[in-house]
Amino acid sequence: MSNKELLFVPAPTVSHVSPAVEAAKLLLTHDRRLSVTFCLFNMPFDPKLAQYNSSEGRVREVARGIVARSAGSGSGNPLLAGFVFDMFCSALMGTAAEFGVPAYVFSxxxxxxxxxxxxxQKLHDEERVDTTELPDSVGELAVPCLTRPVPRWxxxxxxxxxxxxxxxxxxTRRIREAKGILVNTFRELESYALDSMGDDDVPPVYPVGPIVNLEVDDVAYDDDRTNEIFRWLDDQPDSSVVFLCFGTMGTxxxxxxxxxxxxxxxxxxxxLWVLRRPPSDHEPKSNISTDYDDLIDILPEGFSDRTVEAGRVVGWAPQKAILAHKAIGGFVSHCGWNSILESLWFAVPIAAWPMYAEQQLNAFQLVVELELATEMKLSYRMKGENDMIVSASEIERGIRRLMEEGMEKRVKWEEMSEMARKTLMVSGSSFSSTGRFVRDFLG
Incomplete structure (x- = not known):
């Protein structure tokens, strides 16, 4: 049989490209007849994406700023046999029909x-419910993928x-037309949500995670500054440091x-606190300074001197390497899904402080539905000048809950971390699901 090629089209952000690349690597380990090509978009406003694209694999420039990279274990010229579109690139799914091949989705x-x-989408199309105009009396929304109703916040x-x-x-309507959906999760973590979609007229869902890129951090950093961070961490007792980091957009x-x-x-x-100076009104978030010297004047007077032994404030730090360090005992996180999976992988409990997008739903799932994480401020939402202020006393209580009172959750977190690693091993649930997708694709 000739080799078959999957063409991946990820959304043009590092947080979507990186897991897509790692998912493709997993697929390639299951059958030598499979090869993968990526279409990667270099966005002028996101230098980190261009840097990531140029650092991964064999790259060549093609028309309109698209970068195509090929990888595979087969030989010869493979036959294009399918597309895998990011869930936010579904508008391009018609391309697959033009080539006469199936379209899959990666979430x-x-x-x-x-x-x-x-x-x-079903509420909107079948019951004519407009969620942008929910009356104030609707304080929560029941959804099949969770056992508990979702609060409005x-x-x-x-x-x-x-x-x-x-x-x-x-x-979402277009995703329903896909032949299958790869999801960055694992059954042991989200069995209820995965099972709920079996009765909802959706394509087959293949959990293939947790996808954690353990090899590359997504941005270059100053070696001297980073080495100083790790020298300081090396001197701290095990599980004694709380790590605060809020993602590339969290300011x-x-x-x-x-x-x-x-x-x-x-x-x-x-x-260890990763602090990013808020951008000015005319400054793109991608250009936010991460130089500590630019952060000193927004910290309270004397704070750095008073906490010189107890902590470090940095403009950027390699998150996965930090979470893997034995000194880290807790993670105050914005609850982006990649960060959640990294924290699970390294068994570092989370205090949830969501900020935007779907992070509040992620935090609700972790804290209320799964009872895995503690709360810093679940209802927080980043809104620019009208940001909610979380008080120092709330933050102190949240850190104490995370570091002092969370033994039961810490045990749960360690158990889930072990499951996360086992699920990718031979005969694990995600390993089996990935193999099933490859078999279904190759036929």
């Missing part, structure tokens, strides 16, 4: 989010946005920065 977000958007941003909801509904105003600083200081715990 970097979790199964709960996928089941949630399927349900919202936990609904993803897109559900209440009149511009973005129609776009999301269009994506706070100066008032909130001061409350975090006071909360950390009052908690008495060691800390």
């Amino acid at each position: 970097p977000p979790n199964a709960t989010f996928l089941g949630f958007v399927f349900h919202v 936990a609904l993803p941003d897109v559900v209440a946005d009149k511009v973005w909801l129609p776009i999301m509904l269009g994506h 706070f105003g100066e008032d909130q920065v001061r409350e975090i600083a006071y909360g950390l200081e009052q908690s008495g715990h060691r800390f």
